[in-house]
Amino acid sequence: MPEAKVHRIATTGPDDVSGIASAIASGAISPDGIVAILGKTEGNGCVNDFTRAFSVHMLKAELSRHLPHTALDEIAYVMSGGTEGALSPHILVLERTAGQEIGDEQSLAIGRALTPALPPKDLGRLAQVEMVAAGVRAAIRDAGIDALSDVHFVQIKCPLLTSDRIQRAETEGHSTATRDTLKSMGLSRAASALGVAVALGELQLSDIDDTQIGRDMSLWSSRASTSAGVELENHEIVVLGMSRQWSGPLAVDHAVMADAIDVAPVKAALDRLNLGRDDASLVALLAKAEPGTSGRLRDSRHTMLDDSDISATRHARAFVGGVLAGLVGTTEIFVSGGAEHQGPDGGGPVAIIARRNGG
Template sequence: MGIGVHKVAMAAPSDVSELERLIAAGAVDPATIVAFIGKTEGNGGANDFTRGFATLSYQLMLARHLGCTPEEVTRRIAFVWSGGCEGVLSPHATVFTRGPDGAPAGSGKRLALGIAGTRAFAPEEIGTMAVVEAVAEAVDRARREAGIADPRDVHYVQVKGPLLTPAGLADADRRGVALVTRDPNGSKAFARGSTALGVALGLGEVPASAVTQEAIATRMDLFSAVASTSAGGELKACEILLFGNAEGAGGEFQIGHAVLEDAIDAGGVRAALADAGLPDAGGSPDTGRIAAVFAKAEASPSGMIRGRRNTMLSDADINYERHARAALGAVIASITGDPAIFVSGGTEHQCAPGSAPIAAIVRARS
């Protein structure tokens, strides 16, 4: 079963017209769509409603095509959105399909995708070991569903989970239960960190004995090299999309990954493309083969990059995540030639402090 990759532009969080055109042209069969990963133009914070708006817009459109309810679309298709299109980042969605198309026999490993979800979490569970353990179990299920036997063939695990909202705080207060924090935006570090540790645990990247409640958002020496986690108020459960390469997967795509040492690491971008099978020929990759790039952005904990001070962590007007997304987005786009790239902020337990993961999907050579 080959995985298809289709990137569609969005003029607004409600704009589904480009996918509509692909469906009308027969380029995409809506019955084969299994997941969306995209960028919306909100602020990326706890009150970013563009993510839920985009999900609803695609749910309503696909419900018409599939002859089902929007709720059924949600059960059939995973939606992962990251808010914040700072700098050159362009709002878009990458649509993944799963169909019968296969690569020729002996063509090697091809892109495989496994999708899994967790149960819904109560507010007091967000940022706790309950999330870590549930995500670890879901990651294992997703890997097996993708047909990836060796965890080393996993190159990208996208997790979207819940964060604390004012409504969640009020619910916890009514029941008299304790929370990891009372700050909705501050809960993002715990939410992202717990899901990233779940990925690391599920793939065997960290020893189970080291992953404790006290380690979440504090023990940054514990991390996954392939996790990319986000949190939003529009979710109650976690959605896991696991990507890797597998024998017999079919399709025309391959995926690779690398580690970005800082927000201007062009070499890391090129390394991810090379790992996916797209080497830098004379310093310029064949950009026509690049289907999608997914990266996390982070400010340097020291406030320094390559020996120069920056103000990402001290700017009281603009959150550091927005600075980092804008900087990294420009670096990646300068190499790929396409600003419709997925760059998400916040890297708790996603690579070592100051560094960040990046993954690239490219068309394999025929």
């Protein structure tokens, strides 16, 4: 019976692998058990944010001292750029180890899937929704999760369009959903999120058409978190849920914020995990941040969408990061900007991983 381990490691920059190197050297992390590495880097989170690719390169270089190249390529590397405000750069190393047979209690389960490369012509369209839905189903099977209701969070790293990728599609006689590389990030996040919704039964594929992707925010998933990057052309999918086929003291739960200051559902999830009581402790918090399309927050005007100097997603990361940090008492939280179809317009899903009973 496998056991999930989650290691939260602070970083001093996107090239800093000293923490994971030390954990491997001490035996705290077994390299051959690593399923995924999620990270927050201090880049701008936009198309030209190369801190994500730099971080992945450095992680692979360090892990190559312990793993063959084929194993390196099986790990999901989900780097999310942008640590605005007081968010702290860090990585989360998700590990699958041998556990013990311990009865009927559910424990944290981790699943992973890597899709084929997405043709640029399909980005932001139904073909991407279908590809991601198939990948999420594969990751759920990999996690050994039996019920879709036991899936609490799906973290996806998805591709974006570059001028070279657009030219490639057009040379082959195809159009792309947009020629704006920055807008392609939102369309890719949007289609990936809708793929999660289809895989989890929150939506049917027949509910969606190309014109709604990135536009109709009445369609959304309560458990999707997607992040686009230039460093890949496929999708790297990580599923977090609960399963009796796994052992260990870790548990995961989720909440959906209706807007950027809606902390009541997050507090309820913390209570369900007994955080703040007994001897349970916070291991990781992951969240989506979105300024919303109305330009208002509880009837008051905000200017996030009107700032020509700073992307609205950067404002949202800093704002939601501050709200959640004040709630849980740490700035080492994974807040990803751009929540198209990820929670209601202006809100977003949150996942909390906790260690129960002093385990």
